[in-house]
Amino acid sequence: MSSFRTVGRKIVAIGRNFADHAKELGNAVPSKPMLFLKPTSSYAANGKTIEIPSQCDVHHEVELGVVIGQTARRVSEADAMKHVAGYTLAIDMTARDLQNAAKKAGHPWSVAKGFDDFTPITDMVSAETIKDPHNVRLWLKINGETKQDGTTQDFIFGIPRLISHVSQIMTLEEGDVILTGTPKGVGPVRPGDHLEAAIESEGEQVLHGEWNVAGRHVDAEL
Amino acid sequence: MSSFRTVGRKIVAIGRNFADHAKELGNAVPSKPMLFLKPTSSYAANGKTIEIPSQCDVHHEVELGVVIGQTARRVSEADAMKHVAGYTLAIDMTARDLQNAAKKAGHPWSVAKGFDDFTPITDMVSAETIKDPHNVRLWLKINGETKQDGTTQDFIFGIPRLISHVSQIMTLEEGDVILTGTPKGVGPVRPGDHLEAAIESEGEQVLHGEWNVAGRHVDAEL
Numbered sequence A, B: 001m002s003s004f005r006t007v008g009r010k011i012v013a014i015g016r017n018f019a020d021h022a023k024e025l026g027n028a029v030p031s032k033p034m035l036f037l038k039p040t041s042s043y044a045a046n047g048k049t050i051e052i053p054s055q056c057d058v059h060h061e062v063e064l065g066v067v068i069g070q071t072a073r074r075v076s077e078a079d080a081m082k083h084v085a086g087y088t089l090a091i092d093m094t095a096r097d098l099q100n101a102a103k104k105a106g107h108p109w110s111v112a113k114g115f116d117d118f119t120p121i122t123d124m125v126s127a128e129t130i131k132d133p134h135n136v137r138l139w140l141k142i143n144g145e146t147k148q149d150g151t152t153q154d155f156i157f158g159i160p161r162l163i164s165h166v167s168q169i170m171t172l173e174e175g176d177v178i179l180t181g182t183p184k185g186v187g188p189v190r191p192g193d194h195l196e197a198a199i200e201s202e203g204e205q206v207l208h209g210e211w212n213v214a215g216r217h218v219d220a221e222l
């Protein structure tokens, strides 16, 4: 599944899976996973210059991605990890102004989360590379300055629960990705910025990505 | 692109594209297309028995689907129709209770719209088969009784506008489908029901599908 970016058909992103991040956006801590879809057309491989809508307030959310290796349909928590091919590092880019307007109006989040280049993502490492995915450090820097630095020890819902929950609703297929949520420290990304992010397991950097940021004017009423 | 159900990677659905349907749900008529994503894992081919969550209030929304034939990235309305491979007939199944709760809470619509089998869909007819996609009749019957009967003459936003708008935000790829919205008459679907729907162009039935409905208990907090 190293080709997940071209094979996979959906990205299921989890919102508010770290209590400190839920709090910073003024949200209640959820009793069940909150999920939304991002289009695979939003993938931007490591090293690409990403373009963000210049008329929006775009935020970074660094996240651990779980790559599905084989179909998961209504699986139990006990069986869930068998369906994991590996892990990736992603940034769930978000037009926060559009998301806030959508929330207020009761509208879908798909535009706020779905622009081209809104999912910068690295290659995959195999499941064996990360012994305990519930104990990895993930950080993000902008222009060399640390903005997010968290640990998946602070997950509200662990990976087996996420896979089981999602798979009861919609079948997960080979190459699909679950983005597991972001720790606190989200904030603005601007054209000209340099993004760098990493995931560390047992003190070793196992995933690392860098992206330069450019702006583009989106020729549509948003 | 007759294989769009296996090749395509996203479904972009348009909400409130018929004024009479917007009104029946108490929504304002939008000034721009409202869009949301459905997962391709929700496809259910013609003739399949679909399973709906027995603990939800599930509604039918019959829609004309536009199948993308070649990549559409930031295309103009004038160029948009060149990217259309053909048309399909789909039902945008919706857990209305979950959607209403999501709207109220400012949450995403992805669960309400994304269950397995929530996009019953026929095969594709080529673009040439439908001379004027802005003048087709679409209807849906439950157990032989007509529930929806509308015409795409009542679209708020035509297909070139939808393709252009979406493609400014996210790139449309080969096999992707745009669901163009539903006319009035949406209502409940229950286990045991028989769904039948069709699209008529110039007095001829060009697309037709039938699905039996079963219930399943979703083993997750929704």
Ligand SMILES: [Mg+2]
Binding pocket: A013, A014, A015, A061, A063, A092, A179, A181, A182
């Ligand atoms: Mg996120």
Ligand SMILES: [Mg+2]
Binding pocket: A009, A010, A011, A037, A038, A039, A040, B009, B010, B011, B037, B038, B039, B040
């Ligand atoms: Mg998708």
Ligand SMILES: [Mg+2]
Binding pocket: B013, B014, B015, B061, B063, B092, B179, B181, B182
């Ligand atoms: Mg619809």
